[in-house]
Amino acid sequence: MDKILSCQETIVLLQGFVDRDLTPEESEQVHAHLDHCPPCREAFVFEGKILRRIKDAMMAESIPDDLMQKIIGMIHNS
């Protein structure tokens, strides 16, 4: 029989769960907890969103094309 996680234990495992970095047993336990605990489910959904949002902010700016070209040129000319 799987261990029943408390809300506290679930929150601590949430980051690993978001990254799919838990063992299959832990992952199953978190799943089981989220299935019957709306507050933790809400925390999980929000955690995913906030991480996504931070990532999107950091991905917003791309390498300039002319810099790419300059680097490739440097490689071929050195």
Next chain:
Amino acid sequence: MDASEFERLITPELPAAYRYALRLTRSREDASDVIQEASLSAFRARNQFELGTSFRAWFFKIVTNHVYQRARKRTVDQVSIEDAPDAYIYRQARGAGIPLDSEDPSQAVLGQVTLEAVDKALASLPDEYREASTLYFVGDMSYEDISQILEIPLGTVRSRLYRGRRLLQKALWDQGLAGEAIHG
């Protein structure tokens, strides 16, 4: 390895490497210099790269070195590295009575997470948390990639990423996410 083969390896790494350098230096000019210098160093040292190992890890290690060679005096005071609880922003937002479960869920809080806010929060993190977190967010890096780039064990990557995210959330919240979300 000839120049064309090197170009083939380095080209897919340049976008993430630039973002990484940009977030760490917080200057387009510095990031541009760092990437050029790192690319040239990597090219000159290309025969030291062992085929069959991760080019990405090898190149990002060089980029990281160049970032630190250039590191200027930190202008932002570092937060004390007292830890924060998991799901920090969620807890604080709930505590402040901000509804997160409405039809337009959590936009009041999420909308405040701008690049400027993230940069400011990142800058307040101790270096080891900042570099691991930045690699995670800008590069679609696996824990294994980060472990190789920073030359730290997987368990350390995990603890730095988790703690880095908690600190990042705390810094974001403390710099005014709450006030903006409530009054903004």
